[in-house]
Amino acid sequence: MDPSATEDVPGSIAEPGSALAPDDGTVDERTIDPDPMIQFGLWYRRASEVVVAPESMALATADAQGRPSVRMVLLKSWGDDGFVFFTNYDGRKSHDLIANPQAALLFYWEPLGRQVRVEGAVTRTTDAESDAYYASRDIATRVGAYASHQSQPIASRVDLDASVEHWTTELRDGAVPRPPWWGGWRITPRAYEFWQQGQYRLHDRVRYEADGPAWTIDRLQP
Numbered sequence: 717m718d719p720s721a722t723e724d725v726p727g728s729i730a731e732p733g734s735a736l737a738p739d740d741g742t743v744d745e746r747t748i749d750p751d752p753m754i755q756f757g758l759w760y761r762r763a764s765e766v767v768v769a770p771e772s773m774a775l776a777t778a779d780a781q782g783r784p785s786v787r788m789v790l791l792k793s794w795g796d797d798g799f800v801f802f803t804n805y806d807g808r809k810s811h812d813l814i815a816n817p818q819a820a821l822l823f824y825w826e827p828l829g830r831q832v833r834v835e836g837a838v839t840r841t842t843d844a845e846s847d848a849y850y851a852s853r854d855i856a857t858r859v860g861a862y863a864s865h866q867s868q869p870i871a872s873r874v875d876l877d878a879s880v881e882h883w884t885t886e887l888r889d890g891a892v893p894r895p896p897w898w899g900g901w902r903i904t905p906r907a908y909e910f911w912q913q914g915q916y917r918l919h920d921r922v923r924y925e926a927d928g929p930a931w932t933i934d935r936l937q938p
């Protein structure tokens with residue numbers, strides 16, 4: 717599902733009139749949906765009503781020595797097979813993910829006082845999936861993927877603009893195919909936490925952990 721494709725959240729998750737409990741601004745281990753992706757859909761749908769870019773998420777990675785780093789990326793699809801974002805396979809985050817294929821995601825939806833944490837293993841999206849998403853981007857963005865060596869130093873903005881100009885000319889007559897160093901990563905969740913701000917710092921926290929095909933659900937102290 718592509719959260720940015722339409723105003724509404726497409727797909728079968730949390731359709732109005734489903735059996736889900738109404739979103740009354742609370743989270744409780746007794747009434748939360750047993751499937752965390754359905755719960756995510758419920759919260760994502762609500763966030764889409766009040767947050768400009770609910771798909772913005774922090775992505776934490778760690779290098780081969782376990783040294784962490786974090787940056788924002790955009791969630792481009794999510795569903796039963798996980799959470800997908802797209803990037804350069806040659807940048808710092810991808811180097812981390814190649815060396816250490818584990819990641820954590822964080823969504824913070826301030827007007828709702830909510831955060832969602834996701835942890836899991838990562839895999840590359842298929843070439844077909846990356847091709848399809850790349851082809852959906854506007855031409856300037858596609859050219860940008862050629863012009864920028866993500867995470868590498870460059871002498872100046874002028875040099876970056878010159879690289880864009882070079883690639884714009886170079887790719888002028890072609891279809892601008894997806895460069896092999898650009899594509900998606902998928903996080904397959906192993907754990908989630910749904911956090912709802914409460915009064916007096918007595919926040920509600922519900923954690924899911926994968927237990928084979930099932931999920932164990934625990935309330936955590938704030």
Ligand SMILES: Cc1cc2nc3c(=O)[nH]c(=O)nc-3n(C[C@H](O)[C@H](O)[C@H](O)COP(=O)(O)O)c2cc1C
Pocket residue numbers: 772785787788789790791801802803804807808809810866867
């Ligand atoms: C709101 C927001 C969304 C972003 N989305 C993406 C994205 O989807 N993919 C991406 O490669 N970089 C994205 N960026 C830029 C990254 O935060 C980061 O600067 C870049 O990916 C290089 O990170 P790295 O050097 O750790 O690989 C985004 C930045 C912001 C502020």
